[in-house]
Amino acid sequence: MTTKATRWxxxxxxxxxLPPFAAxxxxxxxxxxxxxxxxxxxxxxTPLIEFLDSLLILPxxxxxxxxxxxxxxxxxxxxxxxxxxxxxAARIDAQVLRRDGITRLCYADSALxxxxxxxxxxxxxHLIGAELYGHGGSDSDAEVIGLLLRTLHSAGxxxxxxxxxxxxxxxxxxxxxxxxxxxxxxLFSALQNKASAxxxxxxxxxxxxxxxxxxxxxxxxxxxxxxxxxxxxxxxSVLKRxxxxxxxxxxxxxxxLNTALTQLENIAAQLSxxxxxxxxxxxxxxxxxxxxxxxxxxSAYVSGHGEAIANGGRYDAIGEIxxxxxxxxxFDADLKTLLRLSRRDFQRATRIYAPAGGDAALARQxxxxxxxxxxxxxxxxxxxxxxxxxxCSALLRQAPGGAWQVETLD
Amino acid sequence: MTTKATRWxxxxxxxxxLPPFAAxxxxxxxxxxxxxxxxxxxxxxTPLIEFLDSLLILPxxxxxxxxxxxxxxxxxxxxxxxxxxxxxAARIDAQVLRRDGITRLCYADSALxxxxxxxxxxxxxHLIGAELYGHGGSDSDAEVIGLLLRTLHSAGxxxxxxxxxxxxxxxxxxxxxxxxxxxxxxLFSALQNKASAxxxxxxxxxxxxxxxxxxxxxxxxxxxxxxxxxxxxxxxSVLKRxxxxxxxxxxxxxxxLNTALTQLENIAAQLSxxxxxxxxxxxxxxxxxxxxxxxxxxSAYVSGHGEAIANGGRYDAIGEIxxxxxxxxxFDADLKTLLRLSRRDFQRATRIYAPAGGDAALARQxxxxxxxxxxxxxxxxxxxxxxxxxxCSALLRQAPGGAWQVETLD
Numbered sequence: 001m002t003t004k005a006t007r008w009x010x011x012x013x014x015x016x017x018l019p020p021f022a023a024x025x026x027x028x029x030x031x032x033x034x035x036x037x038x039x040x041x042x043x044x045x046t047p048l049i050e051f052l053d054s055l056l057i058l059p060x061x062x063x064x065x066x067x068x069x070x071x072x073x074x075x076x077x078x079x080x081x082x083x084x085x086x087x088x089a090a091r092i093d094a095q096v097l098r099r100d101g102i103t104r105l106c107y108a109d110s111a112l113x114x115x116x117x118x119x120x121x122x123x124x125x126h127l128i129g130a131e132l133y134g135h136g137g138s139d140s141d142a143e144v145i146g147l148l149l150r151t152l153h154s155a156g157x158x159x160x161x162x163x164x165x166x167x168x169x170x171x172x173x174x175x176x177x178x179x180x181x182x183x184x185x186x187l188f189s190a191l192q193n194k195a196s197a198x199x200x201x202x203x204x205x206x207x208x209x210x211x212x213x214x215x216x217x218x219x220x221x222x223x224x225x226x227x228x229x230x231x232x233x234x235x236x237s238v239l240k241r242x243x244x245x246x247x248x249x250x251x252x253x254x255x256x257l258n259t260a261l262t263q264l265e266n267i268a269a270q271l272s273x274x275x276x277x278x279x280x281x282x283x284x285x286x287x288x289x290x291x292x293x294x295x296x297x298x299s300a301y302v303s304g305h306g307e308a309i310a311n312g313g314r315y316d317a318i319g320e321i322x323x324x325x326x327x328x329x330x331f332d333a334d335l336k337t338l339l340r341l342s343r344r345d346f347q348r349a350t351r352i353y354a355p356a357g358g359d360a361a362l363a364r365q366x367x368x369x370x371x372x373x374x375x376x377x378x379x380x381x382x383x384x385x386x387x388x389x390x391x392c393s394a395l396l397r398q399a400p401g402g403a404w405q406v407e408t409l410d
Numbered sequence: 411m412t413t414k415a416t417r418w419x420x421x422x423x424x425x426x427x428l429p430p431f432a433a434x435x436x437x438x439x440x441x442x443x444x445x446x447x448x449x450x451x452x453x454x455x456t457p458l459i460e461f462l463d464s465l466l467i468l469p470x471x472x473x474x475x476x477x478x479x480x481x482x483x484x485x486x487x488x489x490x491x492x493x494x495x496x497x498x499a500a501r502i503d504a505q506v507l508r509r510d511g512i513t514r515l516c517y518a519d520s521a522l523x524x525x526x527x528x529x530x531x532x533x534x535x536h537l538i539g540a541e542l543y544g545h546g547g548s549d550s551d552a553e554v555i556g557l558l559l560r561t562l563h564s565a566g567x568x569x570x571x572x573x574x575x576x577x578x579x580x581x582x583x584x585x586x587x588x589x590x591x592x593x594x595x596x597l598f599s600a601l602q603n604k605a606s607a608x609x610x611x612x613x614x615x616x617x618x619x620x621x622x623x624x625x626x627x628x629x630x631x632x633x634x635x636x637x638x639x640x641x642x643x644x645x646x647s648v649l650k651r652x653x654x655x656x657x658x659x660x661x662x663x664x665x666x667l668n669t670a671l672t673q674l675e676n677i678a679a680q681l682s683x684x685x686x687x688x689x690x691x692x693x694x695x696x697x698x699x700x701x702x703x704x705x706x707x708x709s710a711y712v713s714g715h716g717e718a719i720a721n722g723g724r725y726d727a728i729g730e731i732x733x734x735x736x737x738x739x740x741f742d743a744d745l746k747t748l749l750r751l752s753r754r755d756f757q758r759a760t761r762i763y764a765p766a767g768g769d770a771a772l773a774r775q776x777x778x779x780x781x782x783x784x785x786x787x788x789x790x791x792x793x794x795x796x797x798x799x800x801x802c803s804a805l806l807r808q809a810p811g812g813a814w815q816v817e818t819l820d
Contacts, residue, residue: 009461009464010457010460010461010464011457011459011460011461011482011484011485011487011489012484012485013484014457014458014459014460015457016454016455016456016457016498016502016506017454017455018454018502018506018507019452019453019454019507019515020452022452022453022454022455023447023452023453025455026443026453030440033436037433037759037785038759038780038781038783038784038785038786039780039785039786039787039788040761040785040786040787040788040800042429042430042432042433043429043432043433043436044426044427044428044429044432045426045427045432045435045536046426047420047421047424047425047426047534048424048520048522048534049421049424049522049533049534050420050421050424051419051420051421054419054420068480070478070480072421073524073525074421074422074423074525075421075422077421079421081491081522088426092426092428096426096428097428097429099799100799101796101799101800102790102796102799102800103800104787104800105429109520110458110519110520112458112459112491114483115483115484123459124457124458124459126455135790137790139766139790140790143788274773349447349448351450356549363684370448370449371448373448374448375447375448375449375450376448376449376450377449377450377514378449378450378553380512380545380547380549380550386511386512389509389510389511389512390450390511390512390513390514
């Protein structure tokens with residue numbers, strides 16, 4: 001029934017949900033929040049706006065560029081509209097709740113981004129997510145990844161592609177290479193893009209030995225690892241290949257890298273036990289989380305949708321910001337994207353029309369139908385055409401004895 | 411556990427909801443949205459931002475001043491963050507859904523205001539509301555007011571004060587007086603403020619006959635009505651007094667005024683039949699709705715809270731904006747305010763701790779408890795102290811036979 005020509009235009013990446021899709025979103029939202037609650041995750045509702053210096057506490061340039069800024073007319077200070085909720089949740093865990101033990105929080109709210117995260121993304125995502133604080137081991141990573149899989153199952157997305165990686169791998173290797181900043185950034189970028197030709201060029205000895213870089217060559221073993229890194233993606237055999245590849249490296253570096261691999265192995269073992277049908281895809285080169293992630297990172301994909309539908313990972317660096325160590329792992333997803341990709345059916349309540357001018361018996365009957373979960377639509381006339389126009393599939397009609405009966409409309 | 415000194419400050423009028431209050435808000439939100447759905451109101455989810463010229467379609471200066479503006483980096487155009495949802499719902503009804511018959515819509519979402527609506531108000535209200543389009547009679551006003559009362563009952567606010575008025579009364583009287591604009595505005599303002607002394611001064615014959623106003627005197631009968639208007643508040647007897655007071659006026663003006671009174675009488679009769687215990691308070695002088703309301707207006711109050719907790723009314727002027735006549739009536743309320751004033755109890759799910767290192771039988775038991783609506787918290791150790799620290803009142807313990815049993819913690 002939408003006539004595009006007469007319709008107000010919405011900004012790019014901004015949408016509105018009409019009936020019945022808004023009701024479907026609401027149903028999915030409830031089921032997922034009930035899931036989180038049943039796993040012990042406590043709901044929070046973060047502020048839509050905050051002062052900028054409170055909002056941008058995670059070291060993420062992406063988040064900073066995504067945040068709309070406003071001037072507070074009351075204080076004259078700069079405020080930002082939340083573009084991400086996990087950073088607000090981290091502030092609430094560390095600075096408001098201040099619990100010593102493990103804390104699980106969840107949320108489901110709108111956010112606003114200056115630009116979509118990707119070409120298909122919304123600028124007004126409805127972010128639903130869960131975060132676990134105060135535990136640094138793989139068990140908590142496995143828990144939140146398991147919860148993400150169940151989130152997707154709730155949306156009727158039964159077979160997502162689950163990609164796992166570890167931000168520590170690139171970081172440790174780059175640190176060991178100790179390249180000048182400019183070259184370091186180029187190498188990092190080539191690794192992100194799996195640009196093997198660029199890597200070869202950057203890593204050939206003549207460029208590394210360039211005297212203008214004021215830097216001696218990096219060990220040949222390390223160069224081999226950098227060159228192989230973009231090929232380290234696929235099933236769990238990738239972890240084994242990586243361990244072999246790292247063998248010739250120095251003991252300390254090998255230790256750091258193997259710690260990361262062991263974490264991925266532990267998580268893979270737990271997930272395989274819980275979700276035997278779920279395929280796991282490892283990618284040891286690409287970073288798929290936000291740029292504030294520090295450990296295991298993960299993303300979910302579905303075929304036919306070119307962007308991740310959920311992202312998450314470990315961001316233990318949050319401790320540094322608050323001057324109080326606090327491990328953290330979690331994920332979020334745009335509920336509107338999940339709804340769009342959902343393959344499940346949503347039920348709509350039967351709508352029953354109550355004609356105008358009814359008696360007390362009609363009012364009681366309508367109240368009863370409503371209590372049963374049906375929609376009792378109060379008519380302002382007794383015309384079946386009005387009932388149909390208002391989406392009703394039945395109307396109440398008074399039988400000769402005075403009783404009101406539900407009559408199906410053709 | 412909150413230590414104010416170490417807490418990030420939030421801007422004035424901005425709040426965050428922590429556990430368990432966010433869960434209470436969620437529960438109340440669900441119950442109210444289920445109520446709206448059972449009355450046939452279809453949920454919509456409006457955009458958080460829109461281009462300014464789409465957003466500010468209702469003739470409301472208040473709304474314009476309340477709206478935060480942003481520059482769209484993608485189009486360079488001005489956008490606004492929604493400060494009100496009813497105007498967006500009206501656009502969706504008229505320009506997107508474009509149905510001919512009666513349409514009922516509802517919503518529950520965050521909005522953002524540059525300034526709080528009143529000294530106690532939030533700048534980030536969680537607006538919950540319902541709107542009925544396509545019906546101009548009192549029956550639809552009575553329906554939405556009834557739905558507002560049930561909304562408040564859902565929140566455990568059983569005996570609100572319900573104030574009813576009619577924007578047409580002042581408008582017709584001022585139009586009949588046909589005063590020069592400046593004097594008209596002064597008179598309007600004095601009526602709003604029920605400033606009897608100012609009214610007397612404005613309405614004495616010498617000021618009205620001032621030749622500089624280039625205006626002849628207004629009839630004595632009209633002057634009497636203006637002077638009496640601020641006293642026309644109280645129970646339903648006010649409507650009768652008003653009818654007597656309007657008797658000496660010209661036939662046309664009396665007709666307009668009596669039409670408004672008849673609408674209020676009809677609504678009062680329907681509400682008294684549905685809600686016999688609900689007291690009705692009439693105020694024929696003050697406008698309590700938004701400044702775009704054109705007919706019946708209403709507000710709900712509770713004692714001890716100096717501002718309206720819900721506002722609504724008829725705003726048929728929406729037809730003019732879209733070049734398509736479309737009657738409209740509805741209301742909204744800040745769900746956070748309703749929660750704060752709520753006198754009802756909210757339940758919290760029992761939290762049960764599952765120790766680490768359990769077997770498949772434990773996993774099954776946890777899944778079963780979760781399916782029963784309990785929160786099964788996965789432990790990363792087996793320490794009862796951790797269970798308590800995570801808000802668990804029980805933990806699962808393996809009996810000598812191998813079965814897992816729920817054991818209450820002291």
